[in-house]
Amino acid sequence: MRVKVFLEKENAHKSMEIPKDHTIESLLKRMKINPQTVIVSRNGEVVTEQEILDDKDELKIFSVKLGG
Amino acid sequence: MPDSRFERQLLVFGKSRQRRLAKSRIAIIGCGGLGSVAAQYLAMAGVGFLKLIDSDNVELSNLNRQFFSHSDLGKPKVSCLKDRLEQLNPETKIEAVKEKITEKNCVQTIRDCDVILDCLDNLEIRLVLSDACESLGKPLVHGSIQGLSGQQITLLKGSGYLRKIFRNKLPTKGKIPVLGPAPGFIGSLQAMEAIKLITGFGKPNTRLLVFDGERNSVEYVNIKR
Numbered sequence: 001m002r003v004k005v006f007l008e009k010e011n012a013h014k015s016m017e018i019p020k021d022h023t024i025e026s027l028l029k030r031m032k033i034n035p036q037t038v039i040v041s042r043n044g045e046v047v048t049e050q051e052i053l054d055d056k057d058e059l060k061i062f063s064v065k066l067g068g
Numbered sequence: 069m070p071d072s073r074f075e076r077q078l079l080v081f082g083k084s085r086q087r088r089l090a091k092s093r094i095a096i097i098g099c100g101g102l103g104s105v106a107a108q109y110l111a112m113a114g115v116g117f118l119k120l121i122d123s124d125n126v127e128l129s130n131l132n133r134q135f136f137s138h139s140d141l142g143k144p145k146v147s148c149l150k151d152r153l154e155q156l157n158p159e160t161k162i163e164a165v166k167e168k169i170t171e172k173n174c175v176q177t178i179r180d181c182d183v184i185l186d187c188l189d190n191l192e193i194r195l196v197l198s199d200a201c202e203s204l205g206k207p208l209v210h211g212s213i214q215g216l217s218g219q220q221i222t223l224l225k226g227s228g229y230l231r232k233i234f235r236n237k238l239p240t241k242g243k244i245p246v247l248g249p250a251p252g253f254i255g256s257l258q259a260m261e262a263i264k265l266i267t268g269f270g271k272p273n274t275r276l277l278v279f280d281g282e283r284n285s286v287e288y289v290n291i292k293r
Contacts, residue, residue: 008278011283035236036236039237044289045290046233060287062219062289064237064240065214066190066239066240067101067240067244067246068098068103068213
């Protein structure tokens with residue numbers, strides 16, 4: 001399966017090959033990103049790390065911002 | 069207050085909505101980069117009552133982004149902001165609360181307000197505030213910033229509030245880098261959201277707005293119900 005990933009921190013778009021039943025958590029681990037530091041959207045919706053990915057999903061990974 | 073004071077916004081939404089603003093009570097939790105901006109726009113718009121909550125005093129490092137001056141250094145933020153707001157609009161009543169929000173005092177502190185602005189700078193207290201708003205069914209106007217970027221969402225009853233977005237996230241350690249216009253932008257949006265909620269004019273932003281000022285992008289992300 002193939003997914004498109006946008007990483008806000010690097011302003012970079014990537015296309016990634018992933019196995020079936022890959023979760024967001026697995027993808028983040030592969031990308032060496034701590035899930036506790038990011039908010040992930042899948043096809044325009046905020047999702048949890050347990051979400052299972054589908055072919056052609058579009059993911060965006062935003063840094064958590066907490067300043068005020 | 070003569071109509072001419074609000075002439076330009078009466079052209080936007082009319083007198084009956086202006087009267088709603090005059091009767092409204094808004095709590096601003098955190099009076100730093102976000103809160104000091106939002107509070108000023110709300111006072112200028114004719115909000116009836118603003119409750120300012122912040123336990124900090126003004127420090128030199130605040131002055132690149134928070135609307136305080138050198139003569140305010142060392143003084144409580146809530147007192148300095150109160151003075152400023154009273155000059156901007158003497159008819160807006162201001163209550164300055166120099167306290168830290170905790171699980172014990174949060175519900176009681178915000179209970180008498182119609183809309184709550186989350187202008188805090190740490191995750192733990194943001195979640196305390198969010199939980200309190202959820203228990204009371206109060207709308208929560210969340211804003212946050214870092215660098216040249218920011219996020220904003222308005223959370224209403226039934227939305228799941230901030231735990232839907234910040235589930236299992238790490239608090240930021242150390243000083244957060246911030247350029248002044250970032251909280252200026254997000255704080256202004258928060259004021260606009262509060263005005264929309266009170267007046268009923270315009271639609272609240274119930275998606276997560278992600279603004280990146282460095283790369284010039286704006287995204288709206290849905291939150292699953």
